Every structure is written in structure tokens, then in C-alpha cells.
Amino acid sequence: xxxxxxxxxxxxxxxxxxxxxxxxxxxxxxxxxxxxxxxxxxxxxxxxxxxxxxxxxxxxxxxxxxxxxxxxxxxxx
Numbered sequence: 001x002x003x004x005x006x007x008x009x010x011x012x013x014x015x016x017x018x019x020x021x022x023x024x025x026x027x028x029x030x031x032x033x034x035x036x037x038x039x040x041x042x043x044x045x046x047x048x049x050x051x052x053x054x055x056x057x058x059x060x061x062x063x064x065x066x067x068x069x070x071x072x073x074x075x076x077x
Contacts (some may be wrong), residue, residue: 015039030070050069
């Protein structure tokens with residue numbers, strides 16, 4: 001299972017700090033997260049979703065060793 005960690009507004013929207021998921025690809029994970037956490041659905045398209053520290057496309061296969069970070073846009077200067 002893959003570890004998904006949520007930060008800032010994504011944490012608030014999902015209602016959890018982290019969770020274990022079993023989706024096979026990043027695209028499937030995005031769809032499942034939106035379905036399982038409806039408040040996250042409008043935020044997720046604007047989030048940086050990193051797989052083990054790197055941006056990748058939705059076809060990326062996920063493994064049990066991957067850590068997914070869901071990072072909403074941050075304001076600052």
C-alpha cells in the first residue's frame with residue numbers, strides 16, 4: 001500500500017494527516033481521493049502531487065515504497 005500525506009488546505013479538506021491507499025497508478029489515486037474526500041475534489045487539481053519527492057504524470061505506477069505528498073498552492077513572498 002502507498003502512503004499519502006496531506007498538507008495545509010489538503011489536510012483540512014481530506015480530514016486526515018495521512019492514509020494508506022492501494023490504487024495502482026497516480027491517475028487512479030487522484031480519482032479515488034476526489035471520490036473518497038469530496039471536499040478535496042476542488043482543491044486537488046491545483047495541488048502539487050509528488051511521488052517520492054518528484055512530479056510525474058498520471059500514468060505513473062505506484063508501489064508500496066512510494067510516498068505521495070499532496071501540497072496545495074502556498075501563498076507567500
